[in-house]
Amino acid sequence: xAVVSQHPSRVICKSGTSVKIECRSLDxxxxxxxxxxxxxxxSLMLMATSNEGSKATYEQGVEKDKFLxxxxxxxxxxxxxxxxxxxxSSFYICSARGLVGSHEQYFGPGTRLTVT
Amino acid sequence: ExxxxxxxxxxxxxxxxxxxxxxxxxxxxxxxxxxxxxxxKSLESLFVLLSNGAVKQEGRLMASLDTKARLSTLHITxxxxxxxxxxxxxxxxxxxDDKIIFGKGTRLHILP
Numbered sequence: 054x055a056v057v058s059q060h061p062s063r064v065i066c067k068s069g070t071s072v073k074i075e076c077r078s079l080d081x082x083x084x085x086x087x088x089x090x091x092x093x094x095x096s097l098m099l100m101a102t103s104n105e106g107s108k109a110t111y112e113q114g115v116e117k118d119k120f121l122x123x124x125x126x127x128x129x130x131x132x133x134x135x136x137x138x139x140x141x142s143s144f145y146i147c148s149a150r151g152l153v154g155s156h157e158q159y160f161g162p163g164t165r166l167t168v169t
Numbered sequence: 170e171x172x173x174x175x176x177x178x179x180x181x182x183x184x185x186x187x188x189x190x191x192x193x194x195x196x197x198x199x200x201x202x203x204x205x206x207x208x209x210k211s212l213e214s215l216f217v218l219l220s221n222g223a224v225k226q227e228g229r230l231m232a233s234l235d236t237k238a239r240l241s242t243l244h245i246t247x248x249x250x251x252x253x254x255x256x257x258x259x260x261x262x263x264x265x266d267d268k269i270i271f272g273k274g275t276r277l278h279i280l281p
Contacts, residue, residue, distance in 0.1 A: 085267055096257065096273045097212075146211050150267060156200050156219065158269060163211040 056080055057149050059161035066137055067169055074132045074164045076147030082127035083149035087158060088120075091144040103130050127151070137168040171196045173260050175272035183280050185247050190275045192241040192258035200261035201241045202269065203232050205254045212257065216243075245277075253279045 056079040066072050076086055085104050089097040101117075103109040103124035111117045119141075121133040130149075134141055144165055148158040172195040182188055192201070200219055204212040216225045218234035218241060225232050229252065231244045241258055255276045259269040 087268070094276075096271045099268060099270075102268060156261060157202070157214065157217055160204075160212040160214075165209075 055155075055157075055159045057083075057147065057159045057161040059145075059147055059164050061164060062162060063165045063167075065167045065169060068138055069136055071133055071135045072137055072166060074134075074145055074147075074166075076130045076132070076149070076161050078128045078149040078151065078159070081149075081151055083130075083151040084127065085150045086124055086130040087148045087150075088122060088130075088132050089146045089148070091146060091163075097146060100132075134166065137166070139168045142166055142168045171198070171260060171262050171270045173258060173270050173272040175258055175275050177275060178273055179276045179278075181278045181280065182248055184249055187247065188245050190243040190245075190256055190258075190277075192243070192260075192272055194239050194241075194260045194270075196239075197236070198239075198260045198263050199234075199236050200263065200269075201234050202259045202261075203241070203243055204257045204259065206257065206274070207254050215256075248279045250279050250281045253277055 058077045060075045088100045091097050100115045101109045101111045101122050103122050105124050105127050109122035124130040144163050146163045147161045150158045174193045203215040206212050216232040221236040223234045229246045234241045255274045257274045259271045262268045
């Protein structure tokens with residue numbers, strides 16, 4: 054149980070285009086989902102927290118107009134990187150929390166974004 | 170603001186040796202997590218520690234939590250090459266936002 058998927062696993066896009074990444078909880082309802090970014094050899098940096106049906110809460114320094122997060126259902130959250138630039142190239146990881154009685158976050162497999 | 174510090178950040182060790190990774194955090198929390206990350210992969214949950222004095226073991230890894238000292242340790246016994254990875258600790262903020270804060274990670278390289 055507690056499986057989180059992400060799609061796509063890898064994506065290459067050109068500067069100026071937008072990319073959407075999906076995060077799904079496959080066997081549980083996720084009341085809260087988190088989006089992280091990880092640069093090579095660095096730790097995970099929390100970008101935003103999203104709760105189903107409400108606006109995401111962004112961390113300081115994260116541009117909400119650039120990284121659009123939608124948590125439309127209890128099993129799906131999406132991150133759209135708008136007008137992508139090479140500096141947005143990174144490993145994006147989502148996690149989900151929601152199992153009754155569990156404090157854990159369950160992590161997706163990640164999405165490698167390369168902007169050329 | 171909760172801060173999480175791990176040390177060492179890099180560790181190279183011989184197979185068969187024992188070693189400990191330390192995780193200190195700055196404010197009160199009684200939920201601490203240890204994760205493993207292999208290159209190019211996402212996080213794998215290793216341990217969830219939910220109370221003072223908690224100790225959990227899985228194979229050659231053992232994790233403990235001292236909430237009074239705000240310290241968790243990940244102990245490696247008789248290391249083997251397969252344990253080479255980056256290990257992260259993360260601490261729950263215990264706020265309503267449910268955020269967890271990660272340490273910088275310890276890159277563990279075990280020499281055969």
